[in-house]
Amino acid sequence: MQFTAKVTDISKQRTACAILAVDAKNKLTDSGNAIDKASNGALSKLLKRGDLGSATASTLLIPMLEGSVERVLLVRASKNSVNQAEFRKLASASAKAVTGFKEATSYLTELSVIEADTDWQAQQLTLNAGLASYKFTRCLSDAKPNPLEKFTVHVADKKLLNTAQKGVELGNAQALGSNIARELGNLPGNICTPSYLASEAKALAKKHAKLTTTVLDNKKMESMGMGAFMSVAKGSDEPAALIAMNYKGGKTGDKPIVLVGKGITFDTGGISLKPGMAMDEMKFDMCGAASVFGVMHALVEMQAPVNVVCIVAAAENMPSGRASKPGDIVTSMAGKTIEILNTDAEGRLVLCDALTYAGKFKPSVVIDVATLTGACVIALGNHATGLYANQDKLAQDLLAAGETTGDRAWQMPLWDEYHTALKSNFADLQNIGGREAGSVTAACFLSQFATEYNWAHLDIAGSAWNSGAAKGATGRPVPLLLQYILNKK
Template identity: 55%
Template sequence: MNFDLKALTLSTAATEKCDLLIVLVPDGFTAGSDALSTLVAGAIKAGDLQTKAGKILPCYQVPTVAARRVVLAGIGDGLAASVRQGVQALAGTLSTGAPKRAVVCFAGPVEASAVAAAVAAVSQASYVYTATKPKAEARSLQRVLIGVANPASVAEAFHQSVAIATGVELAREWGNRPGNHATPTMLANAAKELAKQPNIQCKIMGPAEVNKLGMGAFMAVAQGTHEELRFIELRYNGAAKSQAPIVLVGKGITFDSGGISLKPGAEMDEMKFDMCGAASVLGVFQALGELQPEINVVGLIPACENLPDARAVKPGDVVTSMSGQTIEILNTDAEGRLILCDALTYAARFKPTAIIDIATLTGACVIALGSVRSGLFATNDALAQSLQTAGEAAQDLCWRLPLDDDYAEGLKSNFADMANVAGRPGGSITAAKFLQKFVGSTPWAHLDIAGTAWKGGAAKGATGRPVGLLVQYLLQQTSTPKAAAPAKPARPSRAKASTPRAA
């Protein structure tokens, strides 16, 4: 889907030929003398339109307005969160009547963050999954024009938000694919496709290379499946070689049965989402390829399945990680931390300024924070604050949880350097304490996205989080992100490439 940015007032928006015109109306709307202003003012006066975020009023064939359909939508205070809420209320409208071209016009002053929120919400609301639904209708909406009074003031935020939206869609697409359509090899091929963009390189390692590296924990998880593991290494080189990179590590369990510690059957299908951390890394690199910021980033994805065949690792087995530390595997369903720990050790070779891992790691985090905020753990206060600030800016929220050393007591083992689980109390924290043993002194953060990476029930599907948070954070680490010309159309999305909660 293409997004464009254009100077529009309500008067000029009325002349735009489109299938759907969406007018975003803030509190304190000031009417002009044009037809749309008169329509909005009259609807407010009559009580038919409320400017509270999420309230809408559909109209059809409004006189002197070129659009076939018009929807007036309240956006409250006009800030990013309210704009997102207002546009999300239009999800049905964006699909009803199969609009191909839509115009979204702000009926008042607008901040850059609000424009970014509108782009994200339109992209999210109009997304359609079709990869394994050959008879399904693809997304009808092909072009969206964002209209504001002063495009120059919001151009950079617009360009960034379009790139982020494309990255989010890529993450959603791969997160939504079932395990037999998103194998480790398929994820590796998706990463190779990203390397066709400027300044992105990709290296794929298989079982022989991973064995040579000594990744015994990663290999132990993969030994119970016929699908070969893949260790994916992406590099975005946008700055001088002398500049140390930031490393992103995404958990890539393409299907998690729990292994010998088998999960309950109910909702086990949702364990295809256990690679959403990996999908988010792919989404970030998609956005980096679009934006070309002056920063160096490494993406690492350990990808495999966790299945219970005769070769599968057993509770009580002891394995040796790449770091040399031994691990007693008390629960094979706590496999995500086993593949991540070796990837974290590998990350140190890049001498990064920071390491951030992203994983659908624990059901305990879902209990603690629900689906609103991702769990954040960090060894460095500045890194934690930067990630929280980025999350607020991107409307992709996280919340910091503690890393007190006392929480690691339960990881002690009589038969290895550590156990891979520490019991139910504080489960998300003890999982983070396990990972912390493999990062050394490098500033490190862990994002537990088990509650935010996907939705269940009737709305079942991947959300693409936390791509927005991560891209925003990376852009904040460079003072001179390269932005395209203000009115340049966005490149088409390539997102069609190609639970039990996780532990």
């Protein structure tokens, strides 16, 4: 899809659909007034008649019989100066409403957004248009993708054009990465296996000279002492893979940012078998891995001047005669012994060895991303990602990136008191800490394998996918991670 920032005159701009804001008092912005005047007050008449709903982000599509604008989409704003949350809502609603057209131009930049400039508006409009254009079609016999091919962001002043274009480029990258993550997350477990993820990583490296990919197989991981990882992998007929994509776009010698994604391509729970209801959604248990794939795709397409390593810990968690049993004790790559009390707490077992492996890259920071705990869903719902960090500055930077993009997180505690729940009578630690504060104790478990570097953990169990009628991967937290990485360049 093509995204462009452009200074336009709506009376001359040819577009299949012009997106225009209307405030609560039916006041149009400048371009809306121009269209209204050219159409002999047609927009004003429709607004007075009450055809546009009163709720914020209500939309009304109006065909235009004359002029260069074929259609107008009116979007209800509360006023001409809105906050960032409302602008995101307007951007999302308008983008979804125009996906049926090949092309559209948004004039929502004529609204004033509190504590935000034109490049932020351009980024949000582009991101939402890119997200709205995604449609999963791979496994449908007769489905067609959404037709939207071109999206233009109107800029009122030529002086703002360069910064607006940068916003468009960032929003495009965030949408691209998010949609890659959504596609991988939405694929069924019989297609998106650990081997499939490994082949995708190798294919990406072949396209980009600054990217190399290394894949460790079961035998190699066993030889390196990854007993925790292999305790999960051994229950499946599908071979596991530890995938490392190393992008060297920054200065030689600069320490990389390392992202680690949980890639359980299907999670039955193992011997601690999950209930059957909604188990199909356990194909989404690799959305952490999908998100780091999405980030890497975006970085290489942008040719971003940064050094980033993306590690994917990919395996299936299956019940079999080879699978781990509750009470088994394994030894991690770090040398710590772990009593497995629940085989459905497998994500932390693959991640702990991946976090130890991450240290070989001498990282500036390590951020792991995982659909780790149902407890995080209970705590935060699906609106916020759970954030844990062993350094407050890192936590604040990630929170700020989430606020900028609207891909928000909420910081949770890593206090020493919670670590006591992981004490075992038979090993160095156990892999679960009881029902209380389950997301916190899971993060505490991981933190014990991330003591040598600055580290953060993003629990995306609530934010990575939607259930119900809108079932599907969301692509989060790709926008947050990209914003954080690019803020550091």
